[in-house]
Amino acid sequence: MRAETREHLFDVAVIGAGVVGCAVARDIGRRGMSCVLVDRADDVGDATSKANTAILHTGFDAEPGTLESRLVARGHQLLSDYAGEAGVALERIGALVLAWDDDQRAALPGLREKALSNGYGAVAVLDAHEAYRREPFLGPGCLGALAIPDESIIDPWSTTIALATDAVRSGVDLRLETEVVGVTTVAGVHRLETTTGSLAARWVCNVAGLGADRLDNIFGHAEFHVTARRGQLVVFDKMARQLVSSILLPVPTQRSKGVLVAPTVYGNVLLGPTAEDLDDRTDTASTADGVEQLRAAGSRVLPRLLDEEVTSVFAGLRAATEHRDFQIRAYPEERYLCVGGIRSTGLTASMAIAEHVVELLGSAGEDVVRLDDASGATRFPPLGECQVRPYRDAALIATDPEYGRIVCHCELVSAGELRDAFESPVPPRSTGGIRRRTRAMNGRCQGFYCAATVVSALAAARGIDPRHLLGLDGGQS
Amino acid sequence: MTTGRVQSEACAREVADVVVIGSGPAGLAAATAIRRSHPGRVLVVERQARAGGIPAQCDHRGFGLRDLHRSYSGPDYSRALAGQALEAGVEIITETTAFIESDGALAITGPAGLRHVEAAHVLLATGARERPRTARLVPGTRPAGVFTTGQLQQFVRRSLPVGSRALVVGAEHVSFSAVLTLREAGVAVRAMVTDLEEAQSLPVANAVLRHLYRVPLMTRTAVVSLEGRRRLQGVTLEDCVTGARLSVEVDTIVFSGGWVPEYGLARSAGVVLDPGSGGPAVDALGRTSRIGWFAAGNLVHPVETADSTAVQAARVGAGMAASLTRTRGPLAPAVPVRVAAPLAWVWPNLVRPGLTSGGDVTLLRTAEFGAQRSVRFSQDGRELGTYRIRHLTPNRSLRVGAAWRNGVSAEGGLVTASLH
Ligand SMILES: Cc1cc2nc3c(=O)[nH]c(=O)nc-3n(C[C@H](O)[C@H](O)[C@H](O)COP(=O)(O)OP(=O)(O)OC[C@H]3O[C@@H](n4cnc5c(N)ncnc54)[C@H](O)[C@@H]3O)c2cc1C
Ligand SMILES: Cc1cc2nc3c(=O)[nH]c(=O)nc-3n(C[C@H](O)[C@H](O)[C@H](O)COP(=O)(O)OP(=O)(O)OC[C@H]3O[C@@H](n4cnc5c(N)ncnc54)[C@H](O)[C@@H]3O)c2cc1C
Numbered sequence: 001m002r003a004e005t006r007e008h009l010f011d012v013a014v015i016g017a018g019v020v021g022c023a024v025a026r027d028i029g030r031r032g033m034s035c036v037l038v039d040r041a042d043d044v045g046d047a048t049s050k051a052n053t054a055i056l057h058t059g060f061d062a063e064p065g066t067l068e069s070r071l072v073a074r075g076h077q078l079l080s081d082y083a084g085e086a087g088v089a090l091e092r093i094g095a096l097v098l099a100w101d102d103d104q105r106a107a108l109p110g111l112r113e114k115a116l117s118n119g120y121g122a123v124a125v126l127d128a129h130e131a132y133r134r135e136p137f138l139g140p141g142c143l144g145a146l147a148i149p150d151e152s153i154i155d156p157w158s159t160t161i162a163l164a165t166d167a168v169r170s171g172v173d174l175r176l177e178t179e180v181v182g183v184t185t186v187a188g189v190h191r192l193e194t195t196t197g198s199l200a201a202r203w204v205c206n207v208a209g210l211g212a213d214r215l216d217n218i219f220g221h222a223e224f225h226v227t228a229r230r231g232q233l234v235v236f237d238k239m240a241r242q243l244v245s246s247i248l249l250p251v252p253t254q255r256s257k258g259v260l261v262a263p264t265v266y267g268n269v270l271l272g273p274t275a276e277d278l279d280d281r282t283d284t285a286s287t288a289d290g291v292e293q294l295r296a297a298g299s300r301v302l303p304r305l306l307d308e309e310v311t312s313v314f315a316g317l318r319a320a321t322e323h324r325d326f327q328i329r330a331y332p333e334e335r336y337l338c339v340g341g342i343r344s345t346g347l348t349a350s351m352a353i354a355e356h357v358v359e360l361l362g363s364a365g366e367d368v369v370r371l372d373d374a375s376g377a378t379r380f381p382p383l384g385e386c387q388v389r390p391y392r393d394a395a396l397i398a399t400d401p402e403y404g405r406i407v408c409h410c411e412l413v414s415a416g417e418l419r420d421a422f423e424s425p426v427p428p429r430s431t432g433g434i435r436r437r438t439r440a441m442n443g444r445c446q447g448f449y450c451a452a453t454v455v456s457a458l459a460a461a462r463g464i465d466p467r468h469l470l471g472l473d474g475g476q477s
Numbered sequence: 478m479t480t481g482r483v484q485s486e487a488c489a490r491e492v493a494d495v496v497v498i499g500s501g502p503a504g505l506a507a508a509t510a511i512r513r514s515h516p517g518r519v520l521v522v523e524r525q526a527r528a529g530g531i532p533a534q535c536d537h538r539g540f541g542l543r544d545l546h547r548s549y550s551g552p553d554y555s556r557a558l559a560g561q562a563l564e565a566g567v568e569i570i571t572e573t574t575a576f577i578e579s580d581g582a583l584a585i586t587g588p589a590g591l592r593h594v595e596a597a598h599v600l601l602a603t604g605a606r607e608r609p610r611t612a613r614l615v616p617g618t619r620p621a622g623v624f625t626t627g628q629l630q631q632f633v634r635r636s637l638p639v640g641s642r643a644l645v646v647g648a649e650h651v652s653f654s655a656v657l658t659l660r661e662a663g664v665a666v667r668a669m670v671t672d673l674e675e676a677q678s679l680p681v682a683n684a685v686l687r688h689l690y691r692v693p694l695m696t697r698t699a700v701v702s703l704e705g706r707r708r709l710q711g712v713t714l715e716d717c718v719t720g721a722r723l724s725v726e727v728d729t730i731v732f733s734g735g736w737v738p739e740y741g742l743a744r745s746a747g748v749v750l751d752p753g754s755g756g757p758a759v760d761a762l763g764r765t766s767r768i769g770w771f772a773a774g775n776l777v778h779p780v781e782t783a784d785s786t787a788v789q790a791a792r793v794g795a796g797m798a799a800s801l802t803r804t805r806g807p808l809a810p811a812v813p814v815r816v817a818a819p820l821a822w823v824w825p826n827l828v829r830p831g832l833t834s835g836g837d838v839t840l841l842r843t844a845e846f847g848a849q850r851s852v853r854f855s856q857d858g859r860e861l862g863t864y865r866i867r868h869l870t871p872n873r874s875l876r877v878g879a880a881w882r883n884g885v886s887a888e889g890g891l892v893t894a895s896l897h
Contacts, residue, residue: 022601239744286616288701309737314612314619391574392584394488394591406574409524410741412586431621444741446609449525452631467638471621471708472728475767 010036013201015180016357018049020346021207022163023354024064032370035242040179042429045160048209053314056152057348060115066325070119072345075352086162086377088155089384095151095247098142104251105143122149139241151247155265156347157436158380165378168425202440204339210319212282214341219336228281228317231273232290236445240308257444259297273299280476283314302349311444318343327357333365408450410443422461489592493518496507496596498575501530502783503774503790505558505600512565515801519567524574529555532783534630543725543784555710577745598769598797601743603750605775608735616702626655626733633662645669647733649677649872670698677872736779752820761828763793778824792836812885815896819845830887840873851897854881856889
């Protein structure tokens with residue numbers, strides 16, 4: 001318990017350190033307001049933000065006129081710039097929406113019109129010949145495509161960690177393993193009851209993802225209900241990367257964006273996601289049916305993909321609601337902001353949502369002008385294949401041989417990178433945290449060679465019993 | 478994708494007559510054989526801290542009978558092979574990883590720096606790894622407590638905790654090694670499960686499992702789901718015949734065997750793979766599709782025991798040494814050998830007609846059990862040779878003679894190996 005925190009009154013408490021919460025806290029921190037960022041998990045971005053398809057959308061297919069359409073387009077620009085500054089891997093590889101029957105082909109011009117009404121004009125309809133020229137490994141029967149040259153792939157983990165690190169560097173107090181369980185508001189001060197003690201703040205910003213509606217209820221509102229929409233994904237071995245050069249999308253249906261095939265910045269190929277509405281908001285298990293459904297879809301788009309080894313299967317939960325737009329509302333008299341229903345584009349929109357939140361704070365009379373940009377973005381370690389990774393950087397290894405001491409052989413991660421992660425402002429606390437910061441153990445052998453070394457190093461760095469890291473200390477939560 | 482070479486000017490070079498990638502039994506035995514008959518620089522590159530490959534991690538006995546003619550523990554066997562190599566004049570550099578630059582060139586990196594490699598011959602001996610849970614597409618949650626045998630052994634060597642009740646998936650040689658390691662770590666083995674109809678190791682291993690350790694063997698059983706959030710809590714099994722399901726409470730599961738050749742380097746180097754083994758396609762001298770590049774060991778026959786791997790690889794090494802002194806012309810065209818189900822792969826799987834050397838063994842694998850069968854090699858319907866086999870066991874070495882290779886015609890089509 002932190003007794004001293006009772007005394008401190010923060011300007012803003014941000015609840016939820018997903019990609020959106022981290023972007024919001026960073027933006028608030030840079031404007032000179034005092035801010036605390038809390039999350040119940042032991043890492044930032046440990047819920048929906050760690051399990052997505054990692055695409056930086058242009059918003060070409062958003063619902064025109066919605067807040068989501070505007071924030072996705074703006075977010076694409078903001079995050080592209082930020083990724084460049086922070087050294088977060090981003091590849092502008094473009095996307096093709098593929099038509100496999102006459103109805104789908106007939107839908108392409110409509111999609112182009114939609115893109116135009118979303119303010120995105122660079123789309124082009126391609127004939128089948130051009131589609132196969134760009135993607136020679138497509139399965140038979142593709143009738144044409146819509147090209148969206150600015151759809152990009154990004155490192156989703158580093159994005160969240162970079163935003164969190166910049167938040168911490170601008171003075172934001174990050175508190176992990178801290179769950180908000182209740183609130184009392186007296187004389188304009190919110191007192192948050194958490195699992196690690198209580199916190200006082202003038203403003204509360206609810207960015208709790210799958211838990212946003214429940215928190216909203218605690219604040220006396222009931223504007224939306226969250227349904228977890230599970231998306232299972234299959235990650236293929238790096239050897240599959242040569243089979244595909246852009247993001248391959250299906251023609252979207254009313255229900256979902258459908259199953260896509262996309263390279264990742266780490267050099268793998270993703271196949272997914274499914275879209276399954278669940279009652280359990282914690283059920284991130286994969287299922288035999290889900291994987292089968294994905295393989296069936298993948299075998300049509302890129303038959304040779306299925307001959308490659310699978311590196312990993314995982315699932316993420318979208319925070320879907322009954323509405324077809326983001327649920328962002330400010331209640332200035334209550335000094336409460338709700339940022340909910342950030343469904344399937346939140347990675348892209350994150351920085352624009354933050355900008356929007358700051359505007360809402362400004363209209364509520366808060367002083368949000370000062371931009372503390374003296375330090376700029378932190379440079380992040382190069383994790384993408386489009387960057388020069390430390391193992392192949394002769395000059396870097398010459399200055400510090402630890403960057404040549406490879407620990408994870410599949411992903412070629414060095415001891416120097418592990419050390420840097422341990423010493424960073426937002427260090428890993430779990431094996432998942434190491435995977436997301438360094439790629440160690442994320443490769444094709446899934447730890448055959450390196451798991452023991454990495455677990456020992458993490459336990460030593462944190463000064464804890466490895467049983468805790470391996471889930472052998474009793475708790476299951 | 479990847480950018481071109483980095484700072485080539487600043488980058489050092491490593492020049493050798495032969496570079497061997499991987500210091501497992503294959504790499505070490507081949508390097509020794511090469512150096513014994515060739516005076517040039519033979520360099521073995523190993524990414525791990527110690528030379529020796531997988532045996533260096535295997536604390537039990539059972540290594541070395543066929544090549545060193547006595548039974549060693551894994552680490553002692555590794556030391557013996559590395560000692561032989563050093564004595565022959567081979568250089569071994571550890572903590573150094575080989576990779577392929579985007580232009581196809583071979584490079585190595587390690588604490589001593591990034592270097593580009595120039596060598597007349599390259600031998601790929603990168604071994605095989607076990608197929609992990611993810612690649613087997615076993616659905617469910619992703620808790621801690623899910624291992625391969627190799628990973629389990631590293632945990633035990635480092636005194637990391639591995640749980641209290643375990644299930645072993647697979648019933649081949651290495652699966653029994655997993656049981657030994659678990660028992661040594663004080664973990665109760667609840668069962669060994671295999672989707673095949675029998676275990677595939679030696680009868681004595683079965684007897685020990687059943688009568689001494691009292692571990693039930695569940696055949697025709699598949700793992701259909703894992704449960705538990707932070708730590709594995711349970712596993713759902715399915716009877717492959719009746720479809721009946723059963724839940725087992727365990728906090729540890731070991732996915733053993735299911736070998737995948739460590740083909741990343743080979744493929745990035747543009748070496749053609751054999752569709753059966755998944756490793757580089759090779760002829761009897763270990764020659765791949767890339768001139769000057771050879772492959773040996775479990776990379777090309779996943780997997781054989783360490784000692785027979787070493788014996789085969791030494792032959793490849795001897796051939797390499799011979800070709801170093803010969804003036805090199807283009808390779809004779811190769812005729813691929815394909816297997817018909819239930820055969821899984823054959824080694825060698827390229828035949829270069831006219832080649833007389835290269836050993837007298839053909840290795841095969843089957844996916845099904847059987848008895849009193851024969852393997853027939855044929856080309857365009859013409860029989861090249863037929864060999865009787867008493868017992869067929871999946872995941873077990875099957876060896877027949879090599880005389881069939883003499884009849885292969887360079888002008889003919891594929892050679893087929895099939896069971897009758
Ligand atoms: C399968 C899938 C594919 C996707 N693909 C893309 C894509 O390609 N591009 C894209 O832009 N977007 C994509 N998305 C969407 C994107 O991942 C999300 O919109 C984004 O991650 C949402 O971020 P968030 O911060 O709102 O939520 P989260 O990441 O879920 O963060 C919410 C946080 O709040 C915490 N929390 C909740 N309740 C409490 C409490 N009471 N106390 C303390 N902490 C609490 C949680 O622990 C969590 O960390 C995809 C999503 C899925 C599931
Ligand atoms: C748990 C277990 C128990 C076993 N028990 C026995 C037994 O009792 N008796 C027996 O005879 N056999 C046993 N075996 C089998 C035996 O280990 C193998 O047959 C043998 O190791 C194969 O030798 P190899 O040289 O082909 O490959 P490996 O031993 O796998 O060696 C390959 C080497 O290449 C290195 N390498 C790979 N890629 C690179 C790269 N890019 N750069 C640098 N280095 C690289 C690897 O680090 C590794 O050291 C066991 C195997 C296992 C997993």
